[in-house]
Amino acid sequence: MNFAKVCRLSELPPNSRKIIQLGVHKVALFHYGGEITALGNACLHKAGPLGLGEVAEKYDGYYVTCPWHGWEYNIKTGSAPPGFHDQQSVYEVMIKDEDIYISAQPATKAHRALHDLSIIEDLIKLKYETTPVSKNILGISATNMNDDLPRYSTSESALQMALSYAEEKHGASVKMIKLREHGFRACEGYYSQHMNACTWPCSITEMQPDDGMTQLYRDMILWADIVLLATPIRWGNASSLYFKMAERLNCVQNQITIKDRVLIKNKVASFIITGGQDNIQQVAGQMMCFFTDLGFTFPPFSFLGWSRGWTAEDMDKNVLQFKKSEYIQRTIKEIVDNCLETMRQIKNMHSEKIKAPNPHRQDSFSADIVNPDMNM
Numbered sequence: 001m002n003f004a005k006v007c008r009l010s011e012l013p014p015n016s017r018k019i020i021q022l023g024v025h026k027v028a029l030f031h032y033g034g035e036i037t038a039l040g041n042a043c044l045h046k047a048g049p050l051g052l053g054e055v056a057e058k059y060d061g062y063y064v065t066c067p068w069h070g071w072e073y074n075i076k077t078g079s080a081p082p083g084f085h086d087q088q089s090v091y092e093v094m095i096k097d098e099d100i101y102i103s104a105q106p107a108t109k110a111h112r113a114l115h116d117l118s119i120i121e122d123l124i125k126l127k128y129e130t131t132p133v134s135k136n137i138l139g140i141s142a143t144n145m146n147d148d149l150p151r152y153s154t155s156e157s158a159l160q161m162a163l164s165y166a167e168e169k170h171g172a173s174v175k176m177i178k179l180r181e182h183g184f185r186a187c188e189g190y191y192s193q194h195m196n197a198c199t200w201p202c203s204i205t206e207m208q209p210d211d212g213m214t215q216l217y218r219d220m221i222l223w224a225d226i227v228l229l230a231t232p233i234r235w236g237n238a239s240s241l242y243f244k245m246a247e248r249l250n251c252v253q254n255q256i257t258i259k260d261r262v263l264i265k266n267k268v269a270s271f272i273i274t275g276g277q278d279n280i281q282q283v284a285g286q287m288m289c290f291f292t293d294l295g296f297t298f299p300p301f302s303f304l305g306w307s308r309g310w311t312a313e314d315m316d317k318n319v320l321q322f323k324k325s326e327y328i329q330r331t332i333k334e335i336v337d338n339c340l341e342t343m344r345q346i347k348n349m350h351s352e353k354i355k356a357p358n359p360h361r362q363d364s365f366s367a368d369i370v371n372p373d374m375n376m
């Protein structure tokens with residue numbers, strides 16, 4: 001077998017790792033437990049750089065943990081932990097005259113085992129449930145409360161009224177997701193390491209299919225024709241639950257960045273924004289910006305707002321006023337009517353002809369700079 005000199009022994013002190021280029025491949029070198037070993041650098045999951053991973057003694061030897069989503073490999077044998085069947089490529093190592101050599105070809109080839117993802121196959125394969133005649137309206141309530149001590153929520157009540165009206169007046173199919181009831185993990189920022197680390201379906205959903213966002217992905221991406229999102233105003237912004245959800249939708253927008261693939265097709269969004277004090281336009285603006293970046297279409301006049309001004313510190317009267325507001329009764333219906341009319345018009349829009357004028361990976365000012373640690 002041919003060997004190639006890759007670095008000096010002194011460049012890989014004990015308890016360290018290093019990524020080197022070997023022809024067109026990158027190889028991760030490890031020096032742990034008094035031994036030097038070499039694995040292919042590209043993780044078998046999404047090609048995360050194994051040479052940047054933490055190494056620890058566990059199971060039956062030393063294992064490296066992929067820094068992107070945590071897959072593990074024995075740094076000597078390349079095998080996955082007991083119970084898994086992935087095999088990372090392994091290179092032979094030779095030390096000669098204080099230099100490290102590795103085999104030009106892997107002594108053991110990489111093999112990715114089958115991972116059963118059938119539980120989220122509908123998301124992977126994007127099995128859309130909308131039809132030319134469907135009228136599926138998803139309400140998302142972003143208010144938070146202790147359901148053991150329920151209180152009246154103006155945003156959620158308005159949303160419920162809107163869904164009931166859509167069902168009764170237009171024969172729409174409706175669903176309500178209350179974000180507070182769908183325990184879900186916060187976005188863990190995989191995108192910050194590499195755009196390819198933010199995957200569709202979300203890597204958290206892949207790791208933990210019962211995470212609460214899995215159902216929201218299904219309902220929003222595959223099922224809904226219209227999304228009605230209701231939020232209270234908290235310190236001048238949408239609720240923290242809204243932002244927690246929005247961060248987890250990065251994986252939807254990111255498909256445009258890395259694959260020019262728009263997951264949201266022919267869907268309408270509108271917003272219900274309520275608060276004792278004000279900032280409705282700022283909240284609506286933020287949400288419109290985010291939802292248009294996902295690919296949603298808005299009807300003219302795509303939000304309704306309710307607030308009572310800067311000095312409205314009498315929140316008990318806020319609810320009284322809201323309940324008897326004819327403005328609320330009227331605008332709830334108008335926003336639903338507007339959504340359905342817009343949906344009717346865009347139903348047959350050729351979404352494949354709609355281009356997303358968003359930056360793609362090649363638009364980066366550093367697109368031509370090679371990161372020596374990354375595999376792509």
Ligand code: FES
Nearest residue numbers: 043045046048066
């Ligand atoms: S665990 Fe390595 S890329 Fe996902």
